[in-house]
Amino acid sequence: MCGLDPWSQIIGRLNAHWHETASAVYQASRRRERPSRTVVAHTALRNSTIRSIEWQTDTTVLVSWSDATRGSYLDQTWRAGYARVRGVCALSGMSVKRGDVVFRPFHRGAAAPSNAFDMILASVLTRYSEGQLVPT
Structure with missing residues (x-):
């Protein structure tokens, strides 16, 4: 068998999505003014x-x-x-x-x-x- 098992693929996709979401939240919080x-x-x-x-x-x-x-x-x-x-x-x-x-x-x-x-x-x-x- 070639490639990653399905579980590793799911975890990898979730991890990548989490970083995108965290980055968007961080950018939005920096735009907020006092x-x-x-x-x-x-x-x-x-x-x-x-x-x-x-x-x-x-x-x-x-x-x-x-x-x-x-x-x-x-x-x-x-x-x-x-x-x-x-x-x-x-x-x-x-x-x-x-x-x-x-x-x-x-x-x-x-x-x-x-x-x-x-x-x-x-x-x-x-x-x-x-x-x-x-x-x-």
């Missing part, structure tokens, strides 16, 4: 609900956040920082500019929470804690 994350954050904010906010320190708050499509977090730690991209305040719906002081969900490791790009303006959070604003 601003696309901002678009995801903008569209996803429309359905989120913040039920409670509790101050822990001057720079951290506990937020109970939920969304019908992205899940819910009870007593999630949010930390103060500066907005890295434009966005929308999850509490008030106001526009967030790059460089504004905001609170964002805190996370460690590679697995970011589904609301990782959500932000709350610090000025809005201060008004909320003073009783001038009701959470959405």
Whole structure:
């Protein structure tokens, strides 16, 4: 008998197809630009609900956040920082500019929470804690 057995031919074809697919996925991921994350954050904010906010320190708050499509977090730690991209305040719906002081969900490791790009303006959070604003 000449040639390869059928099993070796199948494995060879699958292996070649896997490399083509992996290469296409890699090329597509390299074309993705960073601003696309901002678009995801903008569209996803429309359905989120913040039920409670509790101050822990001057720079951290506990937020109970939920969304019908992205899940819910009870007593999630949010930390103060500066907005890295434009966005929308999850509490008030106001526009967030790059460089504004905001609170964002805190996370460690590679697995970011589904609301990782959500932000709350610090000025809005201060008004909320003073009783001038009701959470959405």
